[in-house]
Structures are given as structure tokens and as C-alpha cells.
Amino acid sequence: MSTGKPGEGREYEARHLLVLEGLxxxxxxxxxxxxxxxxxxxxxxxxxxxxxxxxxxxxxxxxxxxxxxxxxxxxxxxxxxxxxxxxxxxxxxxxxxxxxxxxxxxxxxxxxxxxxxxxxxxxxxxxxxxxxxxxxxxxxxxxxxxxxxxxxxxxxxxxxxxxxxxxxxxxxxxxxxxxxxxxxxxxxxxxxxxxxxxxxxxxxxxxxxxxxxxxxxxxxxxxxxxxxxxxxxxxxxxxxxxDGGIGEFCDFLSTGAAVTDVLRLQGSDQFTETVPMLDDHGAMTPTDVERTLEVDVALRWGNGYDSQVVSFVNIIATPKGGTHVTGFERGLTRAFLRGLDGTRLLKAGEEITKEDVLEGITAVVTVRLAEPQFEGQTKEVLGTPPVARLVARIVEAELGDFLTSNKAAQRPQARAVMEKVVSASRTRVQARAHKEAQRRKNALESSTLPAKLADCRSTELDRTELFIVEGDSALGTAKLARDSEFQALLPIRGKILNVQKASVGDMLKNAECASIIQVVGAGSGRTFDLDAARYSKIIFMADADADGAHIRTLLATLFFKYMRPMVEAGRVYTAVPPLHRFELIGPRKGTEKFLYTYSEAEYRRKLAELTKKGQSFKEPQRYKGLGEMDADQLADTTMNPRRRTLRRLRVDEAAAAEAVFEKLMGNDVGPRKEFIVEGAYALDAGRIDA
The missing domain is CATH 3.30.565.10 (Histidine kinase-like ATPase, C-terminal domain)
Known part of the structure; x- marks a missing residue:
């Protein structure tokens, strides 16, 4: 409430107006x-x-x-x-x-x-x-x-x-x-x-x-x-x-294995725009102006599920899109609906959405026109209304021709990308069903979680851990070794599917992969919801041998490709079981009776150390697998949070990590062979256990 004199501060005359001149x-x-x-x-x-x-x-x-x-x-x-x-x-x-x-x-x-x-x-x-x-x-x-x-x-x-x-x-x-x-x-x-x-x-x-x-x-x-x-x-x-233009740009931005070559969708059209024009008498008069719109799009689908669409108007980036991007997405969806009509890929009752079409796409969308309407001086959004309609028409026509082409070079690519879009649609529907059916543990009794899951009792997310265990023999020992209050177990049979080579549909058909996604409970791919995950830690527990390393690699590939936010959040680990056990005879006071080593080099050092000290011990035991351990040994070395060692999977550079997964696990054999051959020259032959 004002305490000044009546009328004080109420003056508001023309002399109070501030006129800012020029700059x-x-x-x-x-x-x-x-x-x-x-x-x-x-x-x-x-x-x-x-x-x-x-x-x-x-x-x-x-x-x-x-x-x-x-x-x-x-x-x-x-x-x-x-x-x-x-x-x-x-x-x-x-x-x-x-x-x-x-x-x-x-x-x-x-x-x-x-x-x-x-x-x-x-x-x-x-x-x-x-x-x-x-x-x-x-x-x-x-x-x-x-x-x-x-x-x-x-x-x-x-x-x-x-x-x-x-x-x-x-x-x-x-x-x-x-x-x-x-x-x-x-x-x-x-x-x-x-x-x-x-x-x-x-x-x-x-x-x-x-x-x-x-x-x-x-x-x-x-x-x-x-x-x-x-x-x-x-x-x-x-x-x-x-010199290659946006086709080369699209190829530069693309990652992962290609489903299609880089496609160019080009065309031009005209529209009428009413703009105020200064006439000879200095007055602004609404005038109809004929505009020419040039559209040039380069796009490619890869085998991943992330999409990247960059857009430009007269070479100025529009990071927040606008009418040209709206038209592009609308034209894409219409083209696929038209293309799928002539196939039997889409079953009755199934439908595709914009998100399905955009999965795995890399696209550069450029339009050129005189005097476009931007939203603000920063030009982040194109606002010219007719652009959406014209871009959609051109994209639908050009992409539709590709999807329905009978040319030998284009037909298999068109088929592959349509199969990818249909698989994305089915994945989206299945993921939504998983998410709705298995939200959290309070619905556990009525859910369709796998019978082989040995779940934990706690509902406190910060404490819960899921061990993905290789083999039924290891599962039996792990059940006795775990703390059932907060540690859950999911067994898998042998080596799961290499999802880097497989399609989304094949991945979902694989019982082991489907079970893992179902138990984690947060969906997969683009629909993955980190907040819906049922466990705070996912821990791979496999034998400490070459087969175990292969299984851990396959699991890492599954999580990186379809549940990447879990990896990026630092919630995926691998257990580190020991390779050897020394049982000391008459150990000195304060010395552990059992000593464990986790590598061949550590084993040799420990052997030399005990021999030098004159410490007697029984014949060292070498574990060929987790199933050879007693429950108390597995608990002490691998599962007890107070004594175990875990390795966290990290993703510092997503693009670099994706390239490594593609090289080591992807369809293209050449780069992998070259990597192995190069590594062979650097390998110390004495380290080979033969």
C-alpha cells in the first residue's frame, strides 16, 4: 500500500515516454x-x-x-x-x-x-x-x-x-x-x-x-x-x-549399419503468399506474391532406433524445426502407408505412426524460399504455413516412388526399410503392453513375469539387484548364496541372441532376450523408461572363462542397443568371480584361511608370495565355472556387497561405443577380421593357455 502523497507517482505524460533511437x-x-x-x-x-x-x-x-x-x-x-x-x-x-x-x-x-x-x-x-x-x-x-x-x-x-x-x-x-x-x-x-x-x-x-x-x-x-x-x-x-552436398552430410551424420543407401528426395512447387508491400505513395498494401519453394532432402535408415533429423531454411539451421519438418514427417508417414498397402507386411489391426517411421533414420531436410517467416531473430523455427503442405506432397511422392519401385537395386532396400518400420510398430505395441502389465512389484502376483525368475522381497528400488546368471547349475548355488531380501536371480540358457546382427522382431522372439526385457520392466528401444526399471542394479554373472566373457559381451550388446539409458545411468555391472582358491594350512593368526585370485597373473604372484613366506597350502583349486563353488564361497567372493568386486559398464562417448559394438558384433565381417588380425600381431604368444 502506497504511503506517499495523493497523486504522487501517478503522472504519466508524453514526456515520460522513452524513445530509443537507432541502435x-x-x-x-x-x-x-x-x-x-x-x-x-x-x-x-x-x-x-x-x-x-x-x-x-x-x-x-x-x-x-x-x-x-x-x-x-x-x-x-x-x-x-x-x-x-x-x-x-x-x-x-x-x-x-x-x-x-x-x-x-x-x-x-x-x-x-x-x-x-x-x-x-x-x-x-x-x-x-x-x-x-x-x-x-x-x-x-x-x-x-x-x-x-x-x-x-x-x-x-x-x-x-x-x-x-x-x-x-x-x-x-x-x-x-x-x-x-x-x-x-x-x-x-x-x-x-x-x-x-x-x-x-x-x-x-x-x-x-x-x-x-x-x-x-x-x-x-x-x-x-x-x-x-x-x-x-x-x-x-x-x-x-x-562437394557432395547434403547427401554427403547425411552419410557423415549416419551411424551404425545401413538399411538403405542415402536417398535424395527433391522437388519444387509454388504458392501464393500475401505480404504487405510499400507502394509508390509510401503506404503498406497487402499484395499477393508468387513464391517458389525448393525442397531437397537426404535420408538414410540404419539398423538402430535413434533418429536424427536436422533441418535448414536457406542454409540456416532450424534446430526446433518448423513447418518444413512437420511436412517432412507427414510426407514420410503417408508414403509408408501407401507403400505398405501393396504388401502383406502389415497385418489386420496393426498401424504405423510417425515414431515408427522415424526409428533409425538420419535425415537432412533443406528448403529454399524467398523471405521465409521465422519465429524471432534467432531463426530456430520456420513459420511459413504453406511450406508444410508442399514439403509433405513432395516427400510423399518421391519416397513413395522408392518404396514401390521395381528396380533391382531399390526393391530389396525398400522391402528392408518397410520391414523395419513394421517391426518398430510391433515393438512399440509390445513395449507398451509390458509397461502396463508389469509396472512394479505390487502387481507381481498378477503379472506374466517368467516363472524362472527368483525375485527378491524388497520393494525399495535403491536396494534391489538383478543377477542375470548363466546356467541352471550356477543358479542353484546362487539361490543359496544370495540375500533374498534385495537380490533377484534370472537364469539364462547359454549364449543369448547377438542382437547387433538381428532385427527387432527376431530379438523379441528370442525367449532369453524377451525374458530379460520383461523382468527389467522398463520397455525397450525408443519406449524405454528408466524410471520404470524394477531394479537399481543389473549384474551379469557368468563363468570367468572365454565362454563367460562371450555371454557378458552379448548381454552388454543387448543392454546398449535396447536399454541404453540403464548403461548411461551407470546401473549395469558385471560380477567378478575368482579363478583360483588357496586353502592355507595352519595360517598365522589374523590371516584368512582361504585366499582367492582373479587372474592368472595374480595367481602366479600369490603362489610365489606364499612359497617365499614358507606358508603351507593345499593344492590350489581352479574354478572352471560358478557351479563348482559352494554357496558360501560364491557369496563371499561374488555376491556379498561388502566383499565382492563389480565392474561398471560406462558409456563416455556414445558414438564411439556404438562403433565398437558394430565392429565387434555387427554384420560386416571385414572390419572385425582386420581388428583381430591387427590384434594378433600385438598378442604375447606366451599368454595363450594351450
Whole structure:
């Protein structure tokens, strides 16, 4: 409640209104133009300058762009395109350079004639970067001369010296500072981001810059991008140039074994858009404009279940999608519905969804059109409504032709990808059924959990453990050795299916794999729900021999491919049973009667140590399998949390791990053979137990 005098603070007249002129608005509300003032906003400024150069290359001018990060905090961007206009703009009486860098919504990307399809559309990119820089220098090669102009926080002038702190004199003169060949053109920009605007911990990310440069080199075939990072003791230079376009980009992004080759879906169409246009009398008049939409999609299906769809509008990334991605997904689904109609793959009552079609896909979706409608200056979402309809039509027609093709090279691939989509549909339905039927232990009595599961009594998730045990003989011992309060046992018979080679349908038909997924209770693949898992730890317990190692590898493959969140959360382990047992005769006081070793090297060291000490012992026992242990021995060495050793499975680099699984367990024999042969040369023959 106010305690001031009546009427105090209630005045609100025109003189109280704050009018921000020119670039003042940008400095007052920077996040409105660049999204934020952290690293993301700092990188967005760099994207604006780079995109201007890329737009020139996209229009057919210039084939080289250089970006340099300097130790003094400045950034330089060079191109060899047409150069910013240096003549006088008639309406403002200013040079083209000053108009581009000081006037919001000014540039060559409005209307028609200069650029057909660009990423910079609002005309605010260069001027916003200028407003948020303590110093910006621009040099333009044009008309046989080098033209130069500098700015301090958006104000044109002349610096007397290097760096942003040099003395500054306001001036809007575009200076001629040198000569070049008549046909030499290009633009060089150097700017220092204003630390009054950006947060202290905002830093330019070399990783993001390299990824953006690589991405752009795919999207603009033939364009060379050179990135130099001179902020360290030595300069680091990366050069990107790709002539294969988005087909090569799709292949670069793809992981795992391929189900199809990289497919290209291309087409163009037209639509009418009503936009306000400035007429000869200075009035905005709604006008119907004919637009041309060009669609180019590269996609490939792999044998995994993760999907990756990256999208672009006029080579500008749209990480949050938009109408072009909506149309792409709609066209994909329609094409598969049409393609499956002519087959018997889809049974009565079954249906496919967008998620089934997208499983395992890698796609690069690009569209080009003049003046697209973006949601905000950060251009993360395309909003032009007709694009969805046209993209869907083109994708449906082009992909439909592939799925129904009778060509010898395409027919088996089309069949394989349709089988994959149908399998994904069935997996989704089955996983949902598992999830609904076996939510937690309170429904255990009425659930369909395997009869061979020896479950635990506790319902406290943080305590519960599931041991996946090899063989019935080991199961009998393990039942006596476990603590049934919190340790559950699931036996498997021998070696499970290698799921890296098998389809999803074959995996679900395999009794052992299906039982494991069912008992874990969290589904599989894309529908896996970590929160629904019935145990806090999954522990593989197999013999300490080559067969046991193979079984552990097969189990690891199953969990990595279909229950990866469990592995990523660090909840999957392998037990470490001992290989040997020493029974001491007359051990000294305080010495254990039984000693265990877990490797041949440890066994030899322990043998030498006991012999040297003169300690007597019975003939060492070598365990050929878990079933040879007594229950108390198995409990003490392998199952008791206080005494056991567990190895946790970790995934530090998912892509690298996926590549290893594919090499060692996948269908392609060549890389695996090469790996084995290379390893054979490095193997110490003396270690072979023969």
C-alpha cells in the first residue's frame, strides 16, 4: 500500500515516454535480437556475420570464407564476394556500408532482385553485431579501391590506434585507404564484443564454430571455410570443403549399419503468399506474391532406433524445426502407408505412426524460399504455413516412388526399410503392453513375469539387484548364496541372441532376450523408461572363462542397443568371480584361511608370495565355472556387497561405443577380421593357455 502523497507517482505524460533511437534499442534489449547475452548470444552474433558471407556464396558470389578468433578477443570474418555497396543510398544520404551497419531492417534481402533465398532476412544482423561491439572495423574491396569504416558501439568514427580502447573521433566518412585490382572484391570485418553487454563467462566456442563451418560446407557445395583459432600458444587451423552436398552430410551424420543407401528426395512447387508491400505513395498494401519453394532432402535408415533429423531454411539451421519438418514427417508417414498397402507386411489391426517411421533414420531436410517467416531473430523455427503442405506432397511422392519401385537395386532396400518400420510398430505395441502389465512389484502376483525368475522381497528400488546368471547349475548355488531380501536371480540358457546382427522382431522372439526385457520392466528401444526399471542394479554373472566373457559381451550388446539409458545411468555391472582358491594350512593368526585370485597373473604372484613366506597350502583349486563353488564361497567372493568386486559398464562417448559394438558384433565381417588380425600381431604368444 502506497504511503506517499495523493497523486504522487501517478503522472504519466508524453514526456515520460522513452524513445530509443537507432541502435539504442538493441543495447537496451539485446536478448530480443540475439536470444541471450551468454555464450549462445555471443555465438549468435558470429553466426550473423558468417551468414551474410554465406548468403553471397549461396547466390553464386565467392567461394571462400575465413574466420579468425584472435587472442585479444576480437573476431575476423573475410570473404571474396561482391563486397558491401560503397555508393550513397539515396533515401538516407549515407554510404551503403553505414546503412548496413547502423540501420535496423536495412539490407539487400528485402523485396526481389538481389537475393532469391537467404538466411539473413530481417536486415538487423550486421547492425545488431555493430551495436553490441566496443569496436567494429570493416574493409571493402570494390571499384578498384579498399574502403574502410569503423564504429564504436554502433557510432561511426575513426580510431587513433589499435584495439577497442584507442582514442575515438565520431565521423561518418567512408575512407579510401588503398587500391586493389579492378576485379578484386570482398569484405573484411573485425569486431570486439562489448563486455558491458555479454556475461563475464560468455566465451566463443571453437567446437560450435567448427561444427557450424563443417555443416555449412556440406550445405553449400564447393564453398571453402577456413577457421583459425589464434587464442592459444599456437594457431589451430581447420579447413572445410565438401562437394557432395547434403547427401554427403547425411552419410557423415549416419551411424551404425545401413538399411538403405542415402536417398535424395527433391522437388519444387509454388504458392501464393500475401505480404504487405510499400507502394509508390509510401503506404503498406497487402499484395499477393508468387513464391517458389525448393525442397531437397537426404535420408538414410540404419539398423538402430535413434533418429536424427536436422533441418535448414536457406542454409540456416532450424534446430526446433518448423513447418518444413512437420511436412517432412507427414510426407514420410503417408508414403509408408501407401507403400505398405501393396504388401502383406502389415497385418489386420496393426498401424504405423510417425515414431515408427522415424526409428533409425538420419535425415537432412533443406528448403529454399524467398523471405521465409521465422519465429524471432534467432531463426530456430520456420513459420511459413504453406511450406508444410508442399514439403509433405513432395516427400510423399518421391519416397513413395522408392518404396514401390521395381528396380533391382531399390526393391530389396525398400522391402528392408518397410520391414523395419513394421517391426518398430510391433515393438512399440509390445513395449507398451509390458509397461502396463508389469509396472512394479505390487502387481507381481498378477503379472506374466517368467516363472524362472527368483525375485527378491524388497520393494525399495535403491536396494534391489538383478543377477542375470548363466546356467541352471550356477543358479542353484546362487539361490543359496544370495540375500533374498534385495537380490533377484534370472537364469539364462547359454549364449543369448547377438542382437547387433538381428532385427527387432527376431530379438523379441528370442525367449532369453524377451525374458530379460520383461523382468527389467522398463520397455525397450525408443519406449524405454528408466524410471520404470524394477531394479537399481543389473549384474551379469557368468563363468570367468572365454565362454563367460562371450555371454557378458552379448548381454552388454543387448543392454546398449535396447536399454541404453540403464548403461548411461551407470546401473549395469558385471560380477567378478575368482579363478583360483588357496586353502592355507595352519595360517598365522589374523590371516584368512582361504585366499582367492582373479587372474592368472595374480595367481602366479600369490603362489610365489606364499612359497617365499614358507606358508603351507593345499593344492590350489581352479574354478572352471560358478557351479563348482559352494554357496558360501560364491557369496563371499561374488555376491556379498561388502566383499565382492563389480565392474561398471560406462558409456563416455556414445558414438564411439556404438562403433565398437558394430565392429565387434555387427554384420560386416571385414572390419572385425582386420581388428583381430591387427590384434594378433600385438598378442604375447606366451599368454595363450594351450
Amino acid at each position: 539504442e534499442a538493441v543495447r537496451k534489449r539485446p536478448a530480443m535480437y540475439i536470444g541471450s547475452t551468454d555464450t549462445r548470444g555471443l555465438m549468435h552474433c558470429l553466426w550473423e556475420i558468417i551468414d551474410n558471407a554465406v548468403d553471397e556464396a549461396l547466390a553464386g558470389f565467392g567461394d571462400r570464407i575465413e574466420v579468425r578468433l584472435n587472442a585479444d578477443g576480437s573476431i575476423q570474418v573475410f570473404d571474396v564476394a561482391r563486397g558491401i555497396p560503397v555508393d550513397i543510398e539515396p533515401r538516407t544520404g549515407l554510404s551503403g556500408v553505414e546503412v548496413v551497419f547502423t540501420k535496423l531492417h536495412a539490407g539487400g534481402k528485402f523485396g526481389a532482385g538481389t537475393y532469391n533465398a537467404t538466411g539473413g532476412l530481417h536486415g538487423v544482423g550486421a547492425s545488431v553485431v555493430n551495436a553490441l561491439s566496443t569496436r567494429l572495423d570493416v574493409e571493402v574491396d570494390r571499384n578498384g579501391a579498399i574502403w574502410a569504416m569503423s564504429f564504436r558501439r554502433g557510432v561511426p568514427g575513426i580510431f587513433d590506434g589499435d584495439g577497442p580502447d584507442a582514442p575515438f573521433t565520431p565521423s561518418n566518412e567512408l575512407r579510401k585507404v588503398g587500391r586493389v585490382g579492378k576485379n578484386v572484391t570482398g569484405t573484411r570485418i573485425r569486431y570486439w564484443p562489448d563486455r558491458q553487454i555479454f556475461l563475464k563467462d560468455a566465451q566463443l566456442s571453437r567446437t560450435q564454430l567448427l561444427a557450424r563451418a563443417r555443416q555449412t560446407s556440406f550445405l553449400v557445395p564447393g564453398l571453402e571455410l577456413r577457421v583459425t583459432d589464434a587464442r592459444g600458444e599456437t594457431e589451430e587451423v581447420e579447413v572445410f570443403k565438401h
